[in-house]
Amino acid sequence: MLMDHLLFAECQPEALAEQQRVWEERGAWSSTGVAGVFRDLIPGRYYEYGIASVYAEFAHHRGWLKPDRVLDRDEYEVLQGAVRQWAGEDRVWKDVVDEFGTPSMLFGSNNPYYGKTLGYLTENPEEPMVSFHLWNGSTPGAEQSWPPEHEEPLLLAARFGTGPFRRTFTFTPEGRRRLPVG
Secondary structure, eight states: OEEEEEEEEEEEHHHHHHHHHHHHTTTTOBBBHHHHHTTTTOOOOTTTTHHHHHHHHHHHHOOOOOOSSSOOOOOHHHHHHHHHHHTTTOBBHHHHHHOOOSEEEEEEEETTTTEEEEEEEOOOSSSSEEEEEESSOOOOOOOOOSSSSSSSSSEEEEEOOOSGGGGGGEHHHHHHHOOOOO
């Protein structure tokens, strides 16, 4: 709703519909929006942070996003060059921050018992955000328990790029094991 108002103020109310068409062409939009695509990729109800990261990319492109930190050119190149191979192993929240520093954006709580998405970006809105999708909870099929069985969220996937949406994901082994069945 906020985006609709901002786009109206910018006299470009059609921009979000145009972006949704781009997302649909990339496979990031379904009949249930971005949420439907994430539901097929991320377990449980922990995909809302990933959804927020997609909308944040749109906001960054429009110049609306005010990140907590931006990466300089060298940091971004190192991150972009290493992320796919690095995410090929099981990792946790602390590993991401230790390797790549404080994120530009935190989508979700800083409480380690909850899933979240960490976003890393530069000042240049044309460069894709690098997102790390983290999950914490109970094993599928197990009785829900509190606190979750993990001390901190597990990295399920890193995502960046502008090609077909599913190809922008690099799943960790844990992320592949937890891919929703269906």
